Amino acid sequence: MKANVGGVDRILRIIVGLALIAATLAGVLPVWGWIGVIPLATGLVSFCPLYTLLGICTKKQG
Secondary structure, three states, X not given: OOOOOXXXXXXXXXXXXXXXXXXXXXXXXXXXXXXXXXHHHHHHHOOOHHHHHHOOOOOOOO
């Protein structure tokens, strides 16, 4: 599992994930808001399985 999520991408994933989860807990979004767990998790571990399948890497090499 090689890191393929970096920088701004990682920060945005964490923010969006937390926002979706918070909105669901606050009752603003229905149960589908728990989908925020996915971007939160991929942001925290810096790895996205979909990026691997598509050959995308936003992490700076070097």
